[in-house]
Amino acid sequence: MSRIEGVLKALKSQGRKALIPFVTAGDPHPDETVALMHALVAAGSDIIELGVPFSDPMADGPVIQLACERALKHGTSLRRVIAMVKEFRETDTETPVVLMGYLNPMEAMGYETFADAAADAGIDGILTVDLPPEEADEVAPLFAARNLDPIFLLAPTTTDERIRAISEHSSGYVYYVSIKGVTGSASIDVDEVARKVAHVHELTALPVGVGFGIRDAETAAAVGRVSDGVIVGSVLVDTIARHQTDPKALHQALTDLLNPMRKALDSLAQ
Amino acid sequence: MSVKLTEDMLKALPDSRGHFGAFGGRFVSETLMDSLMTLEREYLRLKEDPEFQATFDKDLADYVGRPSPLYFAERLTREAGGAQIWLKREDLNHTGAHKVNNTIGQALLASFLGKKRVIAETGAGQHGVATATVCARLGLECHVFMGSEDVKRQSLNVYRMKLLGATVHSVESGTKTLKDAMNDAMRDWVANVDDTFYIIGTVAGPHPYPLLVRDFQSVIGRELREQSVAQAGRLPDALVACVGGGSNAIGMFYPFLGDESVQLYGVEAGGLGIDSGQHAAPLCAGRPGVLHGNRTYLMEDENGQIAGTHSVSAGLDYPGVGPEHAWLKDIGRANYVSVTDEEALDGFRKLTRIEGIMPALESAHAVAYGLKLAATMDKDQVLVINVSGRGDKDIHTIAQLDGIEI
Ligand SMILES: Cc1ncc(COP(=O)(O)O)c(C=O)c1O
Numbered sequence: 001m002s003r004i005e006g007v008l009k010a011l012k013s014q015g016r017k018a019l020i021p022f023v024t025a026g027d028p029h030p031d032e033t034v035a036l037m038h039a040l041v042a043a044g045s046d047i048i049e050l051g052v053p054f055s056d057p058m059a060d061g062p063v064i065q066l067a068c069e070r071a072l073k074h075g076t077s078l079r080r081v082i083a084m085v086k087e088f089r090e091t092d093t094e095t096p097v098v099l100m101g102y103l104n105p106m107e108a109m110g111y112e113t114f115a116d117a118a119a120d121a122g123i124d125g126i127l128t129v130d131l132p133p134e135e136a137d138e139v140a141p142l143f144a145a146r147n148l149d150p151i152f153l154l155a156p157t158t159t160d161e162r163i164r165a166i167s168e169h170s171s172g173y174v175y176y177v178s179i180k181g182v183t184g185s186a187s188i189d190v191d192e193v194a195r196k197v198a199h200v201h202e203l204t205a206l207p208v209g210v211g212f213g214i215r216d217a218e219t220a221a222a223v224g225r226v227s228d229g230v231i232v233g234s235v236l237v238d239t240i241a242r243h244q245t246d247p248k249a250l251h252q253a254l255t256d257l258l259n260p261m262r263k264a265l266d267s268l269a270q
Numbered sequence: 271m272s273v274k275l276t277e278d279m280l281k282a283l284p285d286s287r288g289h290f291g292a293f294g295g296r297f298v299s300e301t302l303m304d305s306l307m308t309l310e311r312e313y314l315r316l317k318e319d320p321e322f323q324a325t326f327d328k329d330l331a332d333y334v335g336r337p338s339p340l341y342f343a344e345r346l347t348r349e350a351g352g353a354q355i356w357l358k359r360e361d362l363n364h365t366g367a368h369k370v371n372n373t374i375g376q377a378l379l380a381s382f383l384g385k386k387r388v389i390a391e392t393g394a395g396q397h398g399v400a401t402a403t404v405c406a407r408l409g410l411e412c413h414v415f416m417g418s419e420d421v422k423r424q425s426l427n428v429y430r431m432k433l434l435g436a437t438v439h440s441v442e443s444g445t446k447t448l449k450d451a452m453n454d455a456m457r458d459w460v461a462n463v464d465d466t467f468y469i470i471g472t473v474a475g476p477h478p479y480p481l482l483v484r485d486f487q488s489v490i491g492r493e494l495r496e497q498s499v500a501q502a503g504r505l506p507d508a509l510v511a512c513v514g515g516g517s518n519a520i521g522m523f524y525p526f527l528g529d530e531s532v533q534l535y536g537v538e539a540g541g542l543g544i545d546s547g548q549h550a551a552p553l554c555a556g557r558p559g560v561l562h563g564n565r566t567y568l569m570e571d572e573n574g575q576i577a578g579t580h581s582v583s584a585g586l587d588y589p590g591v592g593p594e595h596a597w598l599k600d601i602g603r604a605n606y607v608s609v610t611d612e613e614a615l616d617g618f619r620k621l622t623r624i625e626g627i628m629p630a631l632e633s634a635h636a637v638a639y640g641l642k643l644a645a646t647m648d649k650d651q652v653l654v655i656n657v658s659g660r661g662d663k664d665i666h667t668i669a670q671l672d673g674i675e676i
Contacts, residue, residue: 055575056449056561058456059299065443077573103297103560108574130297130560134287155301157463162303180301181461 003124004096004149004172007046008207008228015269018229019044019262020209021236022100024051024067025084026076028244033084039251041095044262049127049231052081052101059129061184063234066241078105078114082121089122098125098151111139119146125172127151133169140169153177154200167204173228176200176210184234188213194226221264232261275527275603288477291600294593296476298563301460310478312383317485322378329374330489334364340497340654345624353647355640356502356654358494360518361629367659368490368518369400373469375486377404380467387411387466391455393420393448393514394585394632395427396659397471402436412436415455417447420584427663445578448588452562472515473592476563480592487521494654495525502652508533508643511656512635513553513606514585516592518658523604533605536595537639539581540608550579552591553599553606561589566596582611582667583631613638615671618661630659631667
């Protein structure tokens with residue numbers, strides 16, 4: 001059983017939902033990312049999605065674009081991101097880490113080299129925004145052989161036929177993108193998301209995480225009610241941007257954001 | 271190494287997943303997949319629909335002014351002192367470039383699909399103008415994304431778009447040029463996918479764009495075959511076209527891919543020289559990677575981050591290139607070369623002064639290389655340069671380089 005599967009099973013048996021923060025690695029500075037990851041865990045996170053910065057993040061809004069620019073300015077390469085996870089694993093062997101990014105840095109590194117390094121560092125899952133399963137022939141067996149969970153996106157526009165096919169190619173969880181739009185844009189229609197996620201549950205046995213547009217505890221709870229986990233991104237990255245120069249204040253601000261979400265999600269279990 | 275391309279081989283490309291050999295494909299976020307699959311299905315249907323094709327042909331004739339002439343450049347031929355130089359005059363099209371061939375086709379697709387809102391990216395502004403033009407004609411809402419650097423250097427085209435009723439969005443992210451305009455157009459499309467048609471301006475992007483843009487632009491090469499036989503008495507020996515994303519080049523080359531005797535030359539922007547690193551020549555100096563929905567040659571650093579590009583010509587200032595060109599390079603069917611900013615400016619001046627034809631700075635790259643190539647060929651050989659657009663839009667840039675304020 002993969003670390004991701006283990007964590008999600010354990011949560012499910014307790015009737016709890018996963019809190020999954022997303023931050024861009026290397027933002028505000030590569031030296032701060034590992035400490036930041038530990039802070040996210042301390043604030044109640046179950047799984048960490050770690051963004052790999054890319055020069056052309058086509059699926060991201062301005063908040064994450066700017067985070068990529070900050071991280072790249074300090075030389076945050078994919079190799080360096082992998083090294084961060086390796087360092088994180090020295091003291092945390094429990095919390096699953098999913099790399100989320102775009103294909104080209106992986107292609108430039110070489111898929112096999114990347115898969116080896118990712119597995120060696122204790123990375124658990126790979127979510128490649130611009131890699132639909134149709135194009136994943138080459139990477140899928142490399143990931144599978146190293147127990148790296150391939151995590152794919154489902155969107156409001158995804159047909160039933162594709163939901164089934166994508167789920168076949170996925171392990172760990174599937175990531176339902178709650179809105180038509182880039183990260184950090186419109187607020188979500190909770191009822192619409194609930195209806196759609198319930199439908200996704202009918203088509204796949206995999207856990208369903210929901211992300212895009214979750215900015216506060218109330219929305220987290222509303223989405224948690226119908227899903228297996230909530231992914232919180234832009235609001236955290238925005239907070240990082242606002243506290244770039246003060247790591248202590250930053251950790252406090254992230255804790256202040258995540259704690260209420262954790263509580264709201266756990267209140268669903270009662 | 272070169273392979274003989276049979277008609278069957280050519281018909282089979284791209285394959286059903288949009289691949290040209292190792293290149294092309296559909297690398298986009300999931301939200302867009304359904305739209306791209308619908309577009310592919312509808313396009314393949316309409317491609318065989320006589321009504322759609324008849325409307326397209328009629329628009330090209332009556333609205334664009336096709337066929338564009340094939341012109342024998344007698345004085346330029348004498349200047350080069352080698353092969354006969356002929357010019358395919360895409361600069362004479364309505365709106366002043368080849369770009370309109372494609373926007374007519376895609377706007378027709380948008381209408382057939384019932385989409386009322388159109389978006390486009392643009393570099394030099396020619397594709398933006400061509401898109402704004404067809405949208406004005408069809409009454410479609412038009413949004414053009416343009417890097418803020420390009421907004422500055424192509425101010426004339428920005429104003430043309432506004433006059434035509436389009437909204438121009440100045441893009442401030444990344445390098446503020448064509449690639450960033452394309453990123454923002456994609457972002458807009460993800461958010462408005464239900465009612466919006468994205469008119470991509472070149473043979474790049476996810477499948478089926480490289481296929482359909484190539485098909486729409488192939489009118490250039492189809493006309494040229496007939497004109498060359500009628501006017502020069504034979505097929506050309508060499509074709510020369512500039513390559514930004516590669517749409518004017520593929521449109522010219524495609525109908526000749528099976529003719530082994532026809533040499534193909536794609537001219538990339540060498541900027542300040544390939545060795546300087548300040549250029550936009552991914553086929554000459556890049557390596558394969560994935561950007562904007564397809565696998566192709568890219569300019570990137572060792573970590574897979576897309577590199578900044580430089581060219582005096584905004585329309586060539588792009589770090590990628592259409593996947594079909596990447597494939598033609600790898601199988602050795604086409605040659606990809608580069609000329610520097612300075613050589614291109616020299617080409618611009620020569621064509622202007624010797625033939626009275628002012629080419630776009632993009633096309634001037636093809637002119638510069640064509641002159642060099644012609645000099646190495648025999649006098650009875652036929653070389654055709656694609657003059658993809660006219661130079662009015664670049665006059666500010668050229669005046670500035672000459673230190674003149676206008
Ligand atoms: C006149 C002209 N030629 C060429 C190009 C380059 O595009 P492509 O390589 O797709 O023909 C442009 C792009 O703006 C252009 O305006």
